[in-house]
Amino acid sequence: MLFNSLDFAVFLPIVFVLYWFIFQRSLKWQNLLLLVASYVFYGWWDWRFLGLIMFSTLVDYLVALDLAKQQQLTKRKLLLAISLICNLGLLGFFKYYNFFIESWVDAWESLGINMSVSTLSIILPVGISFYTFQTLSYTIDVYRKQLKPTKNLIQFASYVAFFPQLVAGPIERAKQLLPQFSRPRVFNTDMALSGVSLIIWGLFKKMVVADNCAFFVNQIFDGAGNYSSAELFLGAVLFGFQIYGDFSGYSDIAIGVARLFGFSLMTNFSFPYFSRDIAEFWRRWHISLSTWFRDYLYIPLGGSRGTKWQGIRNVFIVFLVSGFWHGANWTFIIWGGLHGLLFLPLLIQKKNRKYIDATYLKLNQLPRILFTFILVCLAWVFFRADTLSIAWDMLQQIFSFSSGSLVLFYATSKSLLFSLITIFGILVLLFFEFKTVQTNKKEVTLSTSKLIFIALLIVFMGVYKNPSDFIYFQF
Amino acid sequence: MRLFLKHMLFASLVFIGLSLLISFASLWALRQGSFYKPSFLEYQVEASKFDYIVLGSSIGLTTLNTEVIDSVLGTRGLNLSMDDTALSSQYMMLEHFIASGKQTNICVLAASILDYDVVNNRLSGNDYRFLPYGSRTYVQDYYKSFSGRPAQILFYSKWFPMLGIGYYNTELFYPSIVSLIDSKKRNRFNAFGNYSYPEVSKESKSIEARRELKVAFKNPYMQRIQDLCAKHKIQLVVYIPPHKQIKVQPVEMPFHIINHSATLKNTEYFYDVQHVNVLGRQAASLRFAQEVSGLMGF
Numbered sequence: 099m100l101f102n103s104l105d106f107a108v109f110l111p112i113v114f115v116l117y118w119f120i121f122q123r124s125l126k127w128q129n130l131l132l133l134v135a136s137y138v139f140y141g142w143w144d145w146r147f148l149g150l151i152m153f154s155t156l157v158d159y160l161v162a163l164d165l166a167k168q169q170q171l172t173k174r175k176l177l178l179a180i181s182l183i184c185n186l187g188l189l190g191f192f193k194y195y196n197f198f199i200e201s202w203v204d205a206w207e208s209l210g211i212n213m214s215v216s217t218l219s220i221i222l223p224v225g226i227s228f229y230t231f232q233t234l235s236y237t238i239d240v241y242r243k244q245l246k247p248t249k250n251l252i253q254f255a256s257y258v259a260f261f262p263q264l265v266a267g268p269i270e271r272a273k274q275l276l277p278q279f280s281r282p283r284v285f286n287t288d289m290a291l292s293g294v295s296l297i298i299w300g301l302f303k304k305m306v307v308a309d310n311c312a313f314f315v316n317q318i319f320d321g322a323g324n325y326s327s328a329e330l331f332l333g334a335v336l337f338g339f340q341i342y343g344d345f346s347g348y349s350d351i352a353i354g355v356a357r358l359f360g361f362s363l364m365t366n367f368s369f370p371y372f373s374r375d376i377a378e379f380w381r382r383w384h385i386s387l388s389t390w391f392r393d394y395l396y397i398p399l400g401g402s403r404g405t406k407w408q409g410i411r412n413v414f415i416v417f418l419v420s421g422f423w424h425g426a427n428w429t430f431i432i433w434g435g436l437h438g439l440l441f442l443p444l445l446i447q448k449k450n451r452k453y454i455d456a457t458y459l460k461l462n463q464l465p466r467i468l469f470t471f472i473l474v475c476l477a478w479v480f481f482r483a484d485t486l487s488i489a490w491d492m493l494q495q496i497f498s499f500s501s502g503s504l505v506l507f508y509a510t511s512k513s514l515l516f517s518l519i520t521i522f523g524i525l526v527l528l529f530f531e532f533k534t535v536q537t538n539k540k541e542v543t544l545s546t547s548k549l550i551f552i553a554l555l556i557v558f559m560g561v562y563k564n565p566s567d568f569i570y571f572q573f
Numbered sequence: 574m575r576l577f578l579k580h581m582l583f584a585s586l587v588f589i590g591l592s593l594l595i596s597f598a599s600l601w602a603l604r605q606g607s608f609y610k611p612s613f614l615e616y617q618v619e620a621s622k623f624d625y626i627v628l629g630s631s632i633g634l635t636t637l638n639t640e641v642i643d644s645v646l647g648t649r650g651l652n653l654s655m656d657d658t659a660l661s662s663q664y665m666m667l668e669h670f671i672a673s674g675k676q677t678n679i680c681v682l683a684a685s686i687l688d689y690d691v692v693n694n695r696l697s698g699n700d701y702r703f704l705p706y707g708s709r710t711y712v713q714d715y716y717k718s719f720s721g722r723p724a725q726i727l728f729y730s731k732w733f734p735m736l737g738i739g740y741y742n743t744e745l746f747y748p749s750i751v752s753l754i755d756s757k758k759r760n761r762f763n764a765f766g767n768y769s770y771p772e773v774s775k776e777s778k779s780i781e782a783r784r785e786l787k788v789a790f791k792n793p794y795m796q797r798i799q800d801l802c803a804k805h806k807i808q809l810v811v812y813i814p815p816h817k818q819i820k821v822q823p824v825e826m827p828f829h830i831i832n833h834s835a836t837l838k839n840t841e842y843f844y845d846v847q848h849v850n851v852l853g854r855q856a857a858s859l860r861f862a863q864e865v866s867g868l869m870g871f
Contacts, residue, residue: 104722118574285574285577287574287576287577287580290577291577291580294581512743515743515747516743519743546580546583546584546587549584550584550587550588550591553588554588554591554592554595557592557735557738557739557742558592558595558738558739558742558746559742560739560742562739562740562741562742563723563740563741
């Protein structure tokens with residue numbers, strides 16, 4: 099079920115009414131309702147893959163219970179290995195099997211040896227990367243004795259499948275979210291109102307900003323050879339806004355929906371395009387994934403401890419794995435590696451934490467912000483392009499500065515109209531975000547009048563006929 | 574909870590009120606302009622009696638030039654064809670033409686060739702253009718006759734116009750602003766309803782062979798168009814335009830059929846496989862005028 103669908107517009111009020119008006123007296127029934135609603139939400143897309151979530155849930159539930167009992171390190175490691183193998187095995191099979199097979203064949207073919215290995219026609223289950231990481235965090239935390247396992251299967255299953263964030267995050271840690279399933283819930287008006295505000299803001303980002311950007315982005319990336327340097331560059335910039343509007347919009351809606359049910363989810367995006375360097379960008383972009391990798395990969399690898407080279411190695415591993423997490427394609431790995439390279443100078447100069455506390459933006463920082471934004475957008479070319487050669491050709495064309503023509507954006511009345519809508523949408527987005535950053539708030543808050551204004555923009559500027567899927571569903 | 578619901582109710586009411594206001598204003602503006610054919614017909618076309626009208630899809634729109642035909646025959650014609658429409662839309666346009674109080678002696682139907690034998694009709698891509706007249710019974714009945722979300726949205730727009738205006742915002746909301754600024758602005762057609770594709774192909778090659786296609790006029794809207802014509806004493810003429818690859822073999826029907834599917838013998842007349850370019854339009858219109866002159870009593 100998509101957040102920007104009519105199905106969800108019907109589904110959400112039904113669950114809300116049942117949750118607060120029918121089952122409000124029983125925590126157990128509220129959790130059960132959330133679990134059933136989550137499975138319906140997921141099964142709406144393809145009910146066959148519900149079995150995977152249930153399997154993953156059951157494995158980690160049982161492993162964690164056993165981990166709490168076992169004191170022997172070898173057995174504890176074995177249990178952790180079972181969880182890792184099951185979860186990463188499923189993820190590896192559904193997401194990476196064909197990639198490894200094809201890469202293996204390509205590698206031998208590059209040496210002149212032809213191989214005939216058939217790939218499988220595998221459907222990638224929506225959200226598998228998200229809920230796999232979520233359940234893994236639970237088992238690892240229990241293994242590390244940082245979290246006590248829950249004995250309540252309904253609570254645990256609800257935590258794994260919690261529908262607001264099931265398919266595209268934020269990737270919630272068990273430590274943060276699971277205890278909320280065991281606490282009695284009292285309706286909080288301010289929390290619910292802020293939730294509605296976030297839902298509307300998220301829909302605006304998705305339907306007005308991202309989907310209008312997609313009109314140009316799809317044309318440019320599908321026929322990169324036909325466009326000028328300036329058009330390709332703007333294509334990269336628009337994809338930057340598309341993916342931000344799409345993904346952060348989804349996160350905002352997820353956080354907002356969770357608040358309607360009395361749950362707090364972590365902030366996933368903190369105005370990343372106002373970052374002043376790449377390190378700051380990664381503290382503001384997809385925070386739940388960055389911190390997941392920090393806690394479960396970077397720090398176990400040694401983090402910044404040890405020699406400088408070890409630190410650089412660890413950073414690179416995290417960026418490469420992060421890229422690979424996004425998709426089984428070399429384009430994502432290169433994208434991750436590119437960010438690692440951009441991060442490197444800051445790490446060597448020990449400037450990677452320069453803007454960790456500085457929240458207010460100053461006018462003289464604008465060139466830095468723009469520079470960081472352009473770097474991020476150029477890296478997005480690898481993320482969006484279907485193949486490395488297309489990405490490379492696009493970047494070469496951009497840097498050839500051969501033509502400044504922008505005819506794509508005004509060639510027809512339709513493209514001119516989309517240009518105006520897109521520019522207006524982006525300006526509204528930046529205006530609200532800039533105001534929020536300047537007031538040192540964590541999220542855009544909308545007064546009633548602003549809420550209505552944004553809702554009207556969604557109606558009259560949103561894309562309805564051919565909306566793009568949420569980009570992160572494919573991950 | 575009560576405070577939350579009160580707050581939501583207030584915000585929802587204001588939102589619905591404002592969106593209704595904007596949507597009704599938008600539909601009103603479209604009705605006061607000439608952006609699309611349905612409002613062009615009502616707002617800008619002053620004449621009420623025509624010798625013939627052309628109803629069709631992009632084929633009718635770009636093949637028959639009523640100015641050429643009228644200059645040859647001394648008639649008064651009007652091209653009401655719309656691109657990306659089906660036979661059902663052409664029926665709808667005929668209904669709309671009659672409902673607007675106008676009359677014609679001949680109705681020239683120039684639909685897409687393949688459309689004549691479609692049995693299960695679906696809402697066409699540009700049927701939303703009738704939405705400014707969504708409160709009229711024939712428009713409502715038309716939208717109601719189709720299944721699928723777009724048709725439902727258009728049907729329920731009678732009460733909640735923000736549904737249709739929102740769903741088709743680039744096609745309706747923004748053109749309504751254009752209509753408000755310039756009520757005479759038309760969307761890719763001239764004052765006679767004509768439009769042509771440019772002459773892009775410089776290729777000049779003789780067309781040697783064409784695939785034969787039998788057309789049996791099985792589409793249920795064909796009968797409805799015949800009935801409507803008969804009811805209003807309009808003579809129906811089906812015009813099969815030149816095609817680059819197909820030679821149509823129509824079955825015998827009780828209406829007059831002008832089959833020009835294989836008349837243009839050179840590729841230089843075509844914009845693409847099924848559309849002629851500006852050269853082809855001139856040739857096809859002259860040929861059509863010759864043939865139709867008898868019907869018009871010249």
